[in-house]
Amino acid sequence: MENNPETSLIGNGRPRPRVSGVITSFNEEHNIGDCIESLAWCDEIIVVDSFSTDRTPEIAQGYDKVRFFQRNYFGAGAQKNWAMRHVRSDWIFLLDSDERCTSELRREVKTLLADGPEHDAYMMNRDVYLLGKRIRFSGWQHDRVARFFRTGTAYYENRRVHSVLHATGETPILDHPIEHHMVDRSFDEYAFRLAKYGYWNAAQCWRDGDRTSSIEVMVRPVWRFFRTYILQLGILDGSTGIVFCLLQSYSTYMKFAILWGWQTNEARGIPPGLPEFDEDESTWDGLKELTKSEGATSEE
Incomplete structure (x- = not known):
């Protein structure tokens, strides 16, 4: 050091x-x-x-x-x-x-x-x-x-x-x-970043041995939006709050959809495209x- x-x-x-x-x-x-x-x-x-x-x-x-x-x-x-x-x-x-x-x-x-x-x-x-x-x-x-x-x-x-x-x-x-x-500037950059985070989160889940189902792909994003917008009071952030909570829900969807896709392909003999870890x-x-x-x- x-x-x-x-x-x-x-x-x-x-x-x-x-x-x-x-x-x-x-x-x-x-x-x-x-x-x-x-x-x-x-x-x-x-x-x-x-x-x-x-x-x-x-x-x-x-x-x-x-x-x-x-x-x-x-x-x-x-x-x-x-x-x-x-x-x-x-x-x-x-x-x-x-x-x-x-x-x-x-x-x-x-x-x-x-x-x-x-x-x-x-x-x-x-x-x-x-x-x-x-x-x-x-x-x-x-x-x-x-x-x-x-x-x-x-x-x-x-x-x-x-x-x-x-x-x-x-x-x-x-x-x-x-x-x-x-x-700070545009939603297109942030949406791309959230998709990337979804991919990385899916990779972390796969590395940890976690798996998912099509039901979870559907339910998890809906729960994320309900939790952040209703239970955690995103509604009080006004129009910004609803957009922000939807974006967080999108990232959750990408995580579980990618994980589900890897599982489906694994059954077909296709390995997941995981990123490198240090x-x-x-x-x-x-x-x-x-x-x-x-x-x-x-x-x-």
Whole structure:
């Protein structure tokens, strides 16, 4: 692991912990600049890109603090674990390209570092935006993620999507949120992304030994919409809520439809077209050591 912390002094004479911003990206030319600038307070920013075909690499490499890498994408957890092996700081603040660290959160983190953190990892609420409008319900009102943690104390699982972060000790929630601009420009890009997530989710289910049925293909998306729009109050998000909940239902449909298709083809002797997973042991060494220790927790 390439860790070489450099420190300066804070007001009470103690060394100021260095912070590395970590960002993962793929074809995020409309987001990457704002994301990097929201982490300008960090001592360095590591961007790990999955060989974008747009201007993402050009934009990212235009910032002096950025250390830019490109790596094949094997899943969110693999990408982030790989990035964390290359930091040169005491702490890590991690974002996806469509997320932002707010000025209020930045000040809170700086105060936390100045006072001396009592924990190794911290969670924060995540405010979701759809075409510039905040989604306050629809199942996202309690969305929390652990994105600020001491280097070497937290690692992600080997999953293609929705990888869980495991950390040492408790993970208290900070007062201020990060912003998640889930859909900032157009629905066509987001619909394509949801279809891709559906494929990756299906691949994860197949890898885990899960199977489905045609009934589940029909029922699961309907239940997802009912749960998010009615039970989780998506109706209170107005017209944005109904569109948003339908999109989430579409992703669920793609997941189970693809899984059902693979099962059907398997009976015909046709193997599923699964994506690659990262089988490099070094990517997961930190997670293995962490889960062996007592007091390890996850963000779920």
